[in-house]
Amino acid sequence: MVIDEQIVKDCIAGKRQAQKLLFETFAPVMLGVCMRYCHDRDEAEDILQEAFIKVFQNIHSFRGEGSLAGWIKRVIVNHAINYINKRNKIARHEKIDEIKETEILDFNETVEFPDEYNPALLLKLIQDLPEGYRTVFNLHIFEDYGHKEIAHILGITENTSKTQLFKARRWLKNKIEETRIKKNSK
Amino acid sequence: MGQSTNNNSGPGKNLDELFRDAIGRQEFSPSPKVWKNLNWKLLIRELAHFNFTNVPGLALVSATAGLLIIASMTFWALRPNSSPSTSATTEVPASSVVKPSIQQIISVKPETKPPSMAGKQVAKPLSETKRLTASNNTPVRKPAPAGLIAANTRIENTLTLSSEPKSPGITDQAVTTKRESVATIQAMDPLEFSSFDFTPSVDTISFVRSGEVFKYVRENAAVASFFSANFGIAPEMELYRSGGSTTREFNYWANAEFAYHFSRFSIHTGLGLGYTYDEGIYRMQYRSNDSVSFYKEVVGYYTDPADPSKIIYITRNHSIYDSVTHIADDRTRNRYTYLQVPLLLGYTVFESQKFCLGIEAGPAISFLISDKKALPYIDIPNGRLIQLQDNTPSKQFTNWQLWVKLSIEYQFTRNWGIVVKPYYKYFLTSPSQSGENGSPSAQAFGVDVGIQYLFGRKSHQK
Numbered sequence: 001m002v003i004d005e006q007i008v009k010d011c012i013a014g015k016r017q018a019q020k021l022l023f024e025t026f027a028p029v030m031l032g033v034c035m036r037y038c039h040d041r042d043e044a045e046d047i048l049q050e051a052f053i054k055v056f057q058n059i060h061s062f063r064g065e066g067s068l069a070g071w072i073k074r075v076i077v078n079h080a081i082n083y084i085n086k087r088n089k090i091a092r093h094e095k096i097d098e099i100k101e102t103e104i105l106d107f108n109e110t111v112e113f114p115d116e117y118n119p120a121l122l123l124k125l126i127q128d129l130p131e132g133y134r135t136v137f138n139l140h141i142f143e144d145y146g147h148k149e150i151a152h153i154l155g156i157t158e159n160t161s162k163t164q165l166f167k168a169r170r171w172l173k174n175k176i177e178e179t180r181i182k183k184n185s186k
Numbered sequence: 187m188g189q190s191t192n193n194n195s196g197p198g199k200n201l202d203e204l205f206r207d208a209i210g211r212q213e214f215s216p217s218p219k220v221w222k223n224l225n226w227k228l229l230i231r232e233l234a235h236f237n238f239t240n241v242p243g244l245a246l247v248s249a250t251a252g253l254l255i256i257a258s259m260t261f262w263a264l265r266p267n268s269s270p271s272t273s274a275t276t277e278v279p280a281s282s283v284v285k286p287s288i289q290q291i292i293s294v295k296p297e298t299k300p301p302s303m304a305g306k307q308v309a310k311p312l313s314e315t316k317r318l319t320a321s322n323n324t325p326v327r328k329p330a331p332a333g334l335i336a337a338n339t340r341i342e343n344t345l346t347l348s349s350e351p352k353s354p355g356i357t358d359q360a361v362t363t364k365r366e367s368v369a370t371i372q373a374m375d376p377l378e379f380s381s382f383d384f385t386p387s388v389d390t391i392s393f394v395r396s397g398e399v400f401k402y403v404r405e406n407a408a409v410a411s412f413f414s415a416n417f418g419i420a421p422e423m424e425l426y427r428s429g430g431s432t433t434r435e436f437n438y439w440a441n442a443e444f445a446y447h448f449s450r451f452s453i454h455t456g457l458g459l460g461y462t463y464d465e466g467i468y469r470m471q472y473r474s475n476d477s478v479s480f481y482k483e484v485v486g487y488y489t490d491p492a493d494p495s496k497i498i499y500i501t502r503n504h505s506i507y508d509s510v511t512h513i514a515d516d517r518t519r520n521r522y523t524y525l526q527v528p529l530l531l532g533y534t535v536f537e538s539q540k541f542c543l544g545i546e547a548g549p550a551i552s553f554l555i556s557d558k559k560a561l562p563y564i565d566i567p568n569g570r571l572i573q574l575q576d577n578t579p580s581k582q583f584t585n586w587q588l589w590v591k592l593s594i595e596y597q598f599t600r601n602w603g604i605v606v607k608p609y610y611k612y613f614l615t616s617p618s619q620s621g622e623n624g625s626p627s628a629q630a631f632g633v634d635v636g637i638q639y640l641f642g643r644k645s646h647q648k
């Protein structure tokens with residue numbers, strides 16, 4: 001993913017060939033990001049498409065202070081979250097099903113995954129996560145956001161963020177266990 | 187319960203790492219339709235916000251030159267290939283000419299009245315002894331509606347003199363014929379004798395009709411006064427010069443113009459509704475918490491089942507964030523609507539049956555009637571805005587201009603025509619308020635293209 005400065009300048013100037021090159025370079029990785037936030041590929045491609053329009057609209061604000069890939073990824077993630085927010089599908093479980101702090105601490109994060117080299121299956125598990133769990137899980141695990149930041153981005157409290165993350169992990173672990181049991185029983 | 191740390195010990199893999207390693211860098215090839223749709227949306231967006239500044243100056247100059255060349259070639263190709271008429275009969279369209287029947291052939295005994303009786307003495311009297319008769323192939327115009335007498339012509343007739351005694355019957359007949367001839371001439375279209383052609387036209391036309399010598403005298407090359415209205419659109423390029431640099435803006439006008447024409451002169455006024463835009467220039471200073479590093483925290487350990495002498499530590503990464511200040515520029519698009527009122531004096535340089543070439547000049551005033559300023563795009567995740575600086579130059583509410591227009595008209599029906607007016611504007615007061623480099627000087631170039639309707643003017647075209 002080497003994009004030189006000239007291509008960025010050409011994208012700012014609106015040159016289509018440069019825009020296409022930028023798209024072809026980053027689209028595969030960014031589609032992977034979008035896939036984690038959506039239920040299916042069609043939805044992910046919609047988000048990718050809209051997010052790249054934002055990328056081209058605002059690429060002039062990229063100051064070169066970090067990697068271009070990181071900047072694009074941030075735009076993609078922001079757009080994905082906005083997209084989800086618009087659909088209003090983020091579950092708000094702040095008052096229900098309170099999780100005790102000790103319950104979170106006792107959670108054993110270690111899992112035995114029988115087919116850990118099957119990324120498609122793992123992606124499917126993430127896509128099957130409830131919307132709210134999935135967003136928090138993605139932001140925390142893949143984008144390295146802390147709970148404070150997640151709370152700010154999603155407009156929830158830090159405790160909610162922690163709870164959602166715990167539930168996501170527990171949900172995933174249960175699913176993995178089920179998969180493992182099914183496989184062993186065969 | 188009651189454990190103070192996450193219990194990650196035991197065989198298997200940490201859940202987070204499992205997902206991060208397996209799908210953290212997963213790639214998928216997007217389907218071709220994604221770029222296709224994206225390309226289409228970008229194209230639509232570009233068209234909706236088309237900016238001529240992306241077009242090279244050479245291309246703009248070439249396009250303008252090409253248009254002028256095509257317009258010139260069209261003009262010369264369609265230019266009427268007529269020479270000025272020197273006689274009434276050659277101007278008469280075939281459809282309006284009838285041959286007199288044998289009964290209409292008359293023999294006129296000219297009156298003995300002195301020539302001065304019919305107004306000015308303008309023609310040299312023919313031989314007194316000569317007896318003139320109307321030729322049997324003399325064209326006779328069909329009677330036309332009355333009231334079309336040329337405003338700029340004076341008809342004089344001189345009867346040939348004869349020494350022969352006149353008989354009363356013949357005299358009456360001659361007088362009647364003379365009146366008919368005068369009426370016929372009066373019915374002729376004034377433009378037949380007063381069209382403004384490149385070739386020099388004669389001011390005096392003499393001809394013989396029904397035994398009489400008539401003379402047309404064109405006193406002035408003026409036509410009757412009339413009104414006209416035209417509606418057009420005008421793309422315009424505006425140039426601002428300030429502090430040694432020149433910036434361009436593009437305006438689009440819809441104009442309704444009314445004019446009063448008298449002789450070769452005209453007075454033009456009307457209303458124009460214009461749309462223009464410029465760039466909003468913003469500088470943002472914001473501070474965000476950015477991940478600058480990370481450290482590993484040991485959250486557990488266990489002895490390696492394969493080698494009990496080894497201890498395996500379970501760690502997790504913690505990002506380190508710091509507050510970093512950023513400066514970013516953002517450019518938006520501000521939209522403005524203007525109303526303009528010109529007052530121009532026009533002069534017709536050349537006029538033929540279908541074409542008219544003229545110039546117009548005069549002052550105009552523009553009013554800013556609405557402005558829509560777009561807000562900058564501020565997307566600062568995990569940060570806060572410190573300062574937002576607006577460097578967009580403000581627009582004046584009114585500004586005065588001097589206009590010069592070249593008017594090219596083509597009448598394709600009796601009253602309807604198209605008009606193309608390339609023009610130049612010089613701004614007496616700048617549309618933008620003074621900035622750091624003082625008030626910018628401005629000028630504009632444009633082409634007004636529209637349709638024109640002439641009220642009351644009797645065009646030569648049938």
